[in-house]
Amino acid sequence: MTDLIAPHGGQLKILYLPSADAAEEKVRAVDYVSWDLTQRQLCDIELLLNGGFSPLEGFLDRADYERVVEEMRLADGTLWPIPITLDVTREFAEGLAVGDKVALRDPEGLLIAVLDVAEIWEPDRRAEGLGVFGTDDAAHPGVHYLFHQAHPVCLGGRLHGLSEPVHYDFNHLRMTPEQLRERFAKAGWRRVVAFQTRNPMHRAHVELTFRAAKQVEANLLINPVVGMTKPGDVDHFSRVRCYEHVLKKYPEQTTMLSLLPLAMRMGGPREAMWHALIRKNHGCTHFIIGRDHAGPGSNSNGESFYGPYEAQELVERYSDEIGIEVVPFRMMVYVKQRAEYAPVTEVHDDESVLNISGTEFRRRMREGLEIPEWFGYREVVEELRRTYPPKSKQGFTIFFTGLSGSGKSTIANAVMVKLMELGGRRVTLLDGDLVRKHLSSELGFSKEHRDLNIKRIGFVAGEITKNGGVALCAPIAPYTETRRSVRQMVEETGGGFLEIHIATPLEECERRDRKGLYAKARAGLIKNFTGIDDPYEVPENPELRIDTTDCTPDEAAQQIILKLEHTGYISLR
Structure with a gap:
């Protein structure tokens, strides 16, 4: 494990073993019991190993897990809002004991890391849902995962990274926290504002991010999630092609695009805090939080799980401790009289606004209807029509x-x-x-x-x-x-x-x-x-x-x- 200190983001814990040690451990791992990582676990382990989840050094044990669920803190008091656990079947866990080593592999059998098993325990999934997501309603995708997909037993312990997870797509845009910090330093970017997204970007998003960067006098990092998002979202291949089109709309040398292999939990306020910590680890100094950040939509009664600006309020409350400054934004709307976008709070009573919701946009795409120029860039709309025909x-x-x-x-x-x-x-x-x-x-x-x-x-x-x-x-x-x-x-x-x-x-x-x-x-x-x-x-x-x-x-x-x-x-x- 390496502790890297850089101008941006403080200490970074990288859990990969030196190459010689890794080669020896790979030989020994032939005799370890193996666990094939799920898609979500693959996302988690990549950010654990490369420092994106610093200060974590592995999957949580019971004490860390329970305090995270109850108080958003690790057992030692460090702020951390989302449990990062390795869930396995009961049958698999029955063959293990504390002190064992487990070889963690991707679905193709590639050895990614070795886990030193420090604890074997069963979490309270309902308590986790209520503590982390504020609900036990299975209409919430995070709760649904806990109740219907997560395995019943968790393994806690330290990780030793042996191989980086393999990606065949957009490798020129996949930068680790260390690489991104180095890019910032080389470019002379001392102030960097990050924008999180799991959706294609349209004109309102570009205007919002441009204003945010200008407001805090910072360069802009577009940092979309390409791990796991909400079921039904646009696939990341289509989205990344859209981001590459959008990148050309910004002034040269002001904006960078880097992909984040994160498995989202759609946890609203807590997730926003998690996103801010991750961007701090990647070297960012500021983080944009807009309306209903990481919100999963409506509950079983048709009501929103979280308030529209609840995420902003929570992260701002802890921004000093997180070590990153929040840039809050209200919803952006198109003001017809001005022929430009503005925050909804800055619209005058005598002005009319135009807006297309995500639901309406998807309806128009499904039915082959026109997308107005004021809403979406032609290149982005054409890209999405390739993937989602009428x-x-x-x-x-x-x-x-x-x-x-x-x-x-x-x-x-x-x-x-x-x-x-x-x-x-x-x-x-x-x-x-x-x-x-x-x-x-x-x-x-x-x-x-x-x-x-x-x-x-x-x-x-x-x-x-x-x-x-x-x-x-x-x-x-x-x-x-x-x-x-x-x-x-x-x-x-x-x-x-x-x-x-x-x-x-x-x-x-x-x-x-x-x-x-x-x-x-x-x-x-x-x-x-x-x-x-x-x-x-x-x-x-x-x-x-x-x-x-x-x-x-x-x-x-x-x-x-x-x-x-x-x-x-x-x-x-």
């Missing part, structure tokens, strides 16, 4: 769910024929029985295996959708959380997702039962049969709900075709 040219998934015998497969087949008759897209039917035969033949019918089967369907559907095709999925899919995971998988590809609940009552499904499966389940000959001795969790908000008791397959298929036309995925006119 709905009529996008791929999409129709996900049928319902009890056995409800009519899912029959309706899916009818929809497939109608779409093929219309033409324009490749159509693939992923029927539950056929998937079981060709993709999941080794799986049983436990909840774990059912979930895995549905997630395999979701993965395939996402790949079809991503490449502009139509995936028709017709499994039973009885569990709400698994269906949500599939929706997320597909929507992350940039395509559409429609959930169709075939809501045929259980009595009607039993009456139709050609194979006698319900009778066998009632007699106890078949266990864990959905609707009999295993629950079916009814979808709360499907795009369409159809009861086939008094509805023919052709009528049901026509309802779905009309829904597709209404949502813009097909045109019948």
